[in-house]
Amino acid sequence: MKNMTKMSLILFLVCGIAAGSLAFVNKATKDRIAEFARIEKAEALKEVFPGVEEFKEILPGRQWEALRAGQRQGYVFSALVQGYSGPVEALFGLDLRNAITGVRVIRHNETPGLGAKITGEKFLGQFQGRAREAVALKKDDPAGAIDAIAAATISSRAVTHSIRSVIDSFLKGELK
Amino acid sequence: MKLVQQFTKGILRENPILIIMLGLCAALACSTNATDALGMGIAFSFVMTCSNVVIALIRKWVPGQIRIPVFITIISTFVTIVDYTMKAYAPLLSRSLGVFVPLIVVNCIVMGRAEAFASKNSVPASLLDGMGMSVGFTLIITLIGAIREVLGNGTVFGQILLPASYQPFLFFILPPGAFLVIGFLMAAQKRLFQKGGAK
Numbered sequence: 001m002k003n004m005t006k007m008s009l010i011l012f013l014v015c016g017i018a019a020g021s022l023a024f025v026n027k028a029t030k031d032r033i034a035e036f037a038r039i040e041k042a043e044a045l046k047e048v049f050p051g052v053e054e055f056k057e058i059l060p061g062r063q064w065e066a067l068r069a070g071q072r073q074g075y076v077f078s079a080l081v082q083g084y085s086g087p088v089e090a091l092f093g094l095d096l097r098n099a100i101t102g103v104r105v106i107r108h109n110e111t112p113g114l115g116a117k118i119t120g121e122k123f124l125g126q127f128q129g130r131a132r133e134a135v136a137l138k139k140d141d142p143a144g145a146i147d148a149i150a151a152a153t154i155s156s157r158a159v160t161h162s163i164r165s166v167i168d169s170f171l172k173g174e175l176k
Numbered sequence: 177m178k179l180v181q182q183f184t185k186g187i188l189r190e191n192p193i194l195i196i197m198l199g200l201c202a203a204l205a206c207s208t209n210a211t212d213a214l215g216m217g218i219a220f221s222f223v224m225t226c227s228n229v230v231i232a233l234i235r236k237w238v239p240g241q242i243r244i245p246v247f248i249t250i251i252s253t254f255v256t257i258v259d260y261t262m263k264a265y266a267p268l269l270s271r272s273l274g275v276f277v278p279l280i281v282v283n284c285i286v287m288g289r290a291e292a293f294a295s296k297n298s299v300p301a302s303l304l305d306g307m308g309m310s311v312g313f314t315l316i317i318t319l320i321g322a323i324r325e326v327l328g329n330g331t332v333f334g335q336i337l338l339p340a341s342y343q344p345f346l347f348f349i350l351p352p353g354a355f356l357v358i359g360f361l362m363a364a365q366k367r368l369f370q371k372g373g374a375k
Contacts, residue, residue: 007242014234014246018253025257029264036267109274112208113328113349151346 048102049093058176081162084115084154103127115155135164182301186308193316194365198284203317204354206276210333213321215269217314223254228306231294247290252281324348
């Protein structure tokens with residue numbers, strides 16, 4: 001019994017010290033981590049909608065209103081989908097004519113060297129200025145304007161489809 | 177054994193990846209390019225060295241029955257410290273290593289050295305042992321990363337190394353490539369450095 005008390009005490013002490021040091025590290029780093037996440041999101045929004053100064057979040061994490069001098073220039077949407085190996089999240093802007101102003105993949109876990117190329121300008125640049133009908137892979141749809149990445153059709157299709165379906169639901173009035 | 181040897185044994189004679197063959201998960205998963213591999217090596221080195229020292233320091237007060245939970249608590253504390261620090265100061269590296277930083281907790285080399293070495297040896301010896309293992313791990317994982325990056329992408333540390341006419345051999349960036357590279361490295365080290373290996 002005495003042994004039991006001693007062991008519990010030692011374990012308690014070790015855990016206490018561990019928890020204390022983690023609390024300290026958390027306090028020291030949490031502002032920086034939050035700050036970085038904020039900056040990164042702001043940068044991504046600016047990249048998908050160039051020339052806009054202000055973004056107003058209208059649906060948390062899903063839709064932003066892009067404003068220049070108080071005037072609405074269009075919207076930025078988030079498109080989340082299951083990729084080849086995990087969720088893929090993209091941000092894209094739509095101007096008032098419903099043409100795409102830019103696309104950025106902000107989160108993904110696709111195969112390095114293959115699917116991971118969905119973050120590259122060579123793939124994402126193809127979306128620039130496209131309207132709804134053209135947002136499809138050439139190999140899936142004759143009206144499509146997007147070339148899939150070689151050996152990464154699933155990743156390419158995931159991004160393309162998710163953007164298309166967000167545009168669709170926006171045009172149907174399901175988003176704000 | 178001399179103290180210097182405690183350090184040098186981790187680099188070749190008892191290299192954690194090539195000889196002890198522990199912690200291969202991290203070595204395989206984080207070696208798709210040299211930069212990630214080096215980052216993983218540094219994160220691992222911090223955890224390895226610090227936990228070895230702390231465990232050696234408290235080894236006399238911890239009863240044998242509860243040593244495993246105590247070791248795990250200590251190791252996971254250092255891992256979390258590394259994880260937060262990386263997120264705050266090297267966010268891009270932290271993103272590309274992803275879940276493998278928290279997974280250092282279950283890296284068998286750290287636990288293995290705690291159990292096999294630090295819990296039985298003095299603080300200076302454990303410090304040197306931890307540092308030696310760290311250097312051995314970091315060297316080899318970075319080497320694997322560099323080889324895979326050159327063959328699979330034509331670059332090293334993101335710098336273009338091979339001419340544009342080189343057709344990247346993607347196989348090496350994918351998981352099977354890691355096994356192949358690690359296998360060849362094991363064979364090479366056996367041939368070059370082990371007595372009786374070359375028959």
